[in-house]
Amino acid sequence: MSSDTAKSTTAKPMNWFDRLAHPGQFLIWSRYFVWPLAIIATALFAVGLWYAFFNSPEDYQMGDTVRIMYVHVPNAWLSQFVYVAMAISAVGTLVWRHPLADVSMKAAAPLGAAFTAMALFTGALWGRPTWGTFWEWDGRMTSTLVLFLMYLGLVVLWRSFDDQLRAAKLIAVLTLVGAINIPVIKFSVDWWNTLHQPASVMRAGGPTMPSSILIPLIVMTFAFTFLFALLQVISMRTEILRRRVRALERKSALEGISQ
Amino acid sequence: MIDLGPHASFIISAYIGVALVTLGLIIMTLMDSARQKRRIAELDAMGVHRRSDSTNGSKT
Numbered sequence: 001m002s003s004d005t006a007k008s009t010t011a012k013p014m015n016w017f018d019r020l021a022h023p024g025q026f027l028i029w030s031r032y033f034v035w036p037l038a039i040i041a042t043a044l045f046a047v048g049l050w051y052a053f054f055n056s057p058e059d060y061q062m063g064d065t066v067r068i069m070y071v072h073v074p075n076a077w078l079s080q081f082v083y084v085a086m087a088i089s090a091v092g093t094l095v096w097r098h099p100l101a102d103v104s105m106k107a108a109a110p111l112g113a114a115f116t117a118m119a120l121f122t123g124a125l126w127g128r129p130t131w132g133t134f135w136e137w138d139g140r141m142t143s144t145l146v147l148f149l150m151y152l153g154l155v156v157l158w159r160s161f162d163d164q165l166r167a168a169k170l171i172a173v174l175t176l177v178g179a180i181n182i183p184v185i186k187f188s189v190d191w192w193n194t195l196h197q198p199a200s201v202m203r204a205g206g207p208t209m210p211s212s213i214l215i216p217l218i219v220m221t222f223a224f225t226f227l228f229a230l231l232q233v234i235s236m237r238t239e240i241l242r243r244r245v246r247a248l249e250r251k252s253a254l255e256g257i258s259q
Numbered sequence: 260m261i262d263l264g265p266h267a268s269f270i271i272s273a274y275i276g277v278a279l280v281t282l283g284l285i286i287m288t289l290m291d292s293a294r295q296k297r298r299i300a301e302l303d304a305m306g307v308h309r310r311s312d313s314t315n316g317s318k319t
Contacts, residue, residue, distance in 0.1 A: 053261060064264040071277045114284045118277050125273040129266040227281070231288050238288070241295035244309065245302065252307040 021099055023240045030233050037230035044223035051216030059213065065129050070216050072122035074224035075115045079147060080182055082112035082228065086154075087179040090172035100236070102168030103243075105175065106158050107235035111228060113151035120144060131195050139188030140196045143181055150178045164243065 019025040052070040059066035086108045092101030123141065124134040135141065154171060161167030189196045207214050263270050302308075 058264065063266065064262075064270060065266050067263070067270050068273045071273055075277070111284065114280055118280050121276050121280075122273045125269045125276075129269050231284060234288050234292055238292040238295050241292075241299055245295055245298045248299070248302045248307045248309065252302065252305065255307075 023099055023103065023243075026100055027237055027240055030237055033233050034230065037226055037233065041223055041226035041230055044219055044226055048216055048220035048223045051219055056216045057212050062130055065126060066213060068122055068126040069213075070220045072119060072126055073217060074221040075119040075122060076144070077221055078224055078228055079112060079116035079119045079144065080185060081225070082108050082115060083147065083151075083175075083179065083182055085232075086112065086175050087182075090175040093168050093172040094176075102164065102172070103236050103239045104232070105168065105171065106164075107232055107239050109151055109154045109158060111231055111235065113148060113155060115224070115228070116144065116148040116151055120148060127195070133195075136195055138194040138196065139192040140185065140194055143185040143188055147181055147185060150181065154178075 019029060048070065052067050056067070056070075058064045086105050089101045089105040089108070092098040093105065120141075123144075127136070128134050154175065157171055157174070158164075158167055161170075188194060209217075
C-alpha cells in the first residue's frame with residue numbers, strides 16, 4: 001500500500017514537497033480546501049445558472065438551444081481535462097513514484113466518466129434540434145464515446161485488483177496509452193468531416209461568440225471545474241482512508257491469528 | 260422563468276440530466292467518504308491503530 005508505507009525514519013522537519021507527497025500530510029492540509037472549493041463552486045453555479053436562464057440572449061441561429069451549451073461545453077472540457085490530469089498522475093506514478101499520484105489517478109476516473117457521460121448526453125440533446133439527429137458516428141462524438149468507455153474500463157480495472165500498487169503501475173501504462181485519444185478528440189473537427197464546429201472559444205484570434213453568450217459559458221466552465229476540484233480532493237482523501245482501513249483490517253486479522 | 264421556445268423539452272431535459280448526475284456524483288462521493296471515516300472509527304474503537312498513530316497521536 002503506497003499511502004501507508006511512507007517511512008518516518010528521521011525526525012527532520014518536512015519541506016513543502018514532503019508535505020505535498022505524504023498521504024498523511026495531504027489529509028491534514030487538504031481539509032482546508034474542501035469548504036472554500038464548495039463555496040466557490042456553489043457561487044459560480046448560482047451565477048452561471050442565472051446567466052444561462054435569465055441574462056443571456058438566444059442565439060440568432062440556434063435559438064434557445066444555445067443554453068444547452070452552458071452545460072455541454074464545460075462537461076466536454078472536463079472530460080478531456082480530467083483525462084490529462086490522470087495522464088500526468090500516471091507519469092507521477094511511473095517516473096517519480098509519487099505516493100499520491102496513483103491515489104489521484106484512481107479518484108479521478110469515475111469523475112471523468114461522469115463528466116464524459118454528461119457531455120455525451122447533453123450533446124445528443126443539443127444535436128437533435130440543431131442537426132436533426134441525436135447521434136452521428138463522426139470523429140468528435142465517436143472519440144468521446146471511446147473516452148467514456150476507457151474511463152469505465154479504468155474504473156473496473158481499479159476495482160478488480162486487491163493489490164493497488166500493482167494495479168497503479170498497469171493502469172498508469174494503460175492511461176498513458178489511452179492519452180492518444182485526447183488529441184484525436186481535440187483535432188477531430190479539423191481532420192475529418194464533422195457536424196461539430198471548429199474551436200470557437202480557445203482559438204487564435206479570440207473567441208467567435210459575443211460576450212453575452214461567452215460570459216455564462218466561462219462562468220459555468222469554472223463552476224464545473226471547481227466542482228471537479230472539490231470532488232477530486234474529497235475522493236483522494238477517501239481513497240487514502242480506504243487504504244488505511246485495508247491496512248488496519250489486515251493488521252487486525254494478523255493480530256487475531258497470532259494471539 | 261423565461262420562455263425557452265419550441266425546443267424547451269430538450270433544454271430542460273439536458274439540465275435535469277446534468278443535475279441528476281451531478282447530485283448523484285456528489286452524494287456517492289460523500290457517502291463513500293463517510294463510510295471510510297466510519298470504518299476507521301470502528302477500527303479505532305476496537306483498538307486497532309496504525310503504529311504512527313500510537314506514537315504521535317496523529318488524527319485524520
